[in-house]
Amino acid sequence: MMRTGMTKNMTQGEPARLLLGFAAPLALGGIFQQIYNLVDVIVVGRFLGEEALAGVGGTGNLTFFLLSLIMGLCNGAGILISQCFGAKRYADMRKAVTALAWSAGLLTVLVAVFGTLACPFLLRLLAVPQEVIGYSVTYLRILYLFSFGNVIYNGSSAVLRSLGNSRIPLYALIAASVMNIVLDLLFVVGFGLGVAGVAVATVISQHVSGAICLSYLFCRRREMELSGLPAYPERDMVYKVFQVGVPTAFQSCLISIGGMSVQRLINSFGASVMAAYAAAVKVDNIAIQLITSLGTALSVFTGQNIGGRRFDRIRDGLRKTLLMTAAASLSIACLAFFGGESLMKLFLGEQGASVAVQAGAQYLSVMGAAYVICGIMQSYQNIIRGSGDVNTCMVAGFTELIGRVVFAYLLSPILGVAGIWIATPLSWACGCVIPVARYYSGRWKQKMLV
DSSP: OOOBTTBOOTTSSOHHHHHHHHHHHHHHHHHHHHHHHHHHHHHHHHHTOHHHHHHHHTTHHHHHHHHHHHHHHHHHHHHHHHHHHHTTOHHHHHHHHHHHHHHHHHHHHHHHHHHHHHHHHHHHHTTOOHHHHHHHHHHHHHHHHTTHHHHHHHHHHHHHHHTTOOHHHHHHHHHHHHHHHHHHIIIIIISOOHHHHHHHHHHHHHHHHHHHHHHHHHHTTTTTTOTTOOSSOOHHHHHHHHHHHHHHHHHHHHHHHHHHHHHHHHHTTOHHHHHHHHHHHHHHHHHTHHHHHHHHHHHHHHHHHHHTTOHHHHHHHHHHHHHHHHHHHHHHHHHHHHHHHHHHHHHHOTTSOHHHHHHHHHHHHHHHHHHHHHHHHHHHHHHHHHTTOHHHHHHHHHHHHHHHHHHHHHHHHHHTHHHHHHHHHHHHHHHHHHHHHHHHHTGGGGGOOO
16 A cells, blocks of 8 residues: 555546646756756856856756657656556556566666767767867766766655655755765866866765665555566557657757857857856756646656546646646746846856856746746647657657757857757747647547556
C-alpha cells in the first residue's frame, strides 16, 4: 500500500490545488537546477572575464542537444509510468522503470563518448569565435565525460514525478545547488582552476542530486510498488518506452537545433552580445520555471487521469492551469521589464560592457512581454503529451523550430539583435496552433498507452 506523500493520486481531489501543490516544488526544483548554470555564469563572468563567459555560456544548446535523446526518453517513460500508476497496473509500471534504466544507461555511454570527441568540430560548426572556443571545449568535455550524474537525476526524478512526488527532486536540487556554489568558489577563486573548476563543480553537484533521488527510490521501493523490479528489460516494454520517448526526445532535439541555429547568428554579433545572451538566458530560464512547471504538472495530471478515464477532470485541470499561468506571466513580465538592467549587472558587474548590459536587458523585456504565449503553448502541449499523443507534440515542436529560425534570420538584418529576441515569442505562437487544434478535435483521447 502506497503512503501519502511518497506518491500523489491525482485522479481524486480539487484539480487546481493538486496542480499547484505539484508544480510549486517542481518550479523551485527547476530554479535550483538552473542555479547550477547560473552560478557558473556569475563566477566565470566576475572572475574569469567576458571571453570565458562567452565560451561557457555558448555551450548550453550543444549540451542540451546531445543529452536531449536521453532526457526525452526519461520524460517519455514518465508518461507511460504515470498512466500505469493511474490505471493501477503496477507490474507494468515496474517493467517500464527497468526498461528506462537500461535504455538510458546505454545511451549515456554513447553520448558521453561522442560528445567528448566531437565537441571541437561541433563548436566550429556553430561559428564559435576562436578566442573563446578553448573555454568551450574544456567545459563541454568534462560535462560529457561525467554525464551519468545528470542522467541518474533526470531518470529517477522522472519516475518520482510520474508517481506524483515532486518534493524529493526539489530537496536533491537544493542540496546540489548549495554544493555547486561552494565548489565553484573553491575551485575557481581558491584553487585557480578556471573554467575546468566550474565544470568539475557542476558534475559533482549533479552526481549528488542523482544519488539522493536514487537512494530515496531504493529505500522506499516497497511503499511505492517498485519492489521486485525485473533484472532485465522486456523487449515489448523497451519498444513502448522508445515509442513514447523518441518523439519526445526528437522534439527536444528540434528545440535545441533551433537554439543552436540562433546561437550561430548571435555569435556573429561578437563576444559582447554572446556574453549578454549567455547571462540573460539564464535569468529567462529561472523566470519561466513556474510556467513550465505548471505545464509539467498538467502532463502528469493528464497521464494519471487518462489512465483512470477521467476526461472531465482533465478539462477542468486545463482551465485552471491557463488561469494560473496568466497570473504568473503578468508577474514575471513586470519583473523582467523593470529589473532587466539590474539583473544583467549582477553578471557583468557595474563596470560591465554597456553593449552587453543593454542587449541582455532588451532580451529580458521581450521575453517577459511574451510569457503568456509560452504558457498557452505549454498547457495545451502537455495535455496532448500526457495523453500519450507524443507525435503531435513532435510536429508542434518542428513548427516552433521553423518559426524561430526563419523569424530570427528574417528580422535580424532589419532590427539587429532585437530581431533575434523577437523571433522566440513569434515561434511560441507558431507552436500553439497544432496542440490547440488537436485538443479541441478530441483525437488525443484515443492515444492512451495503457
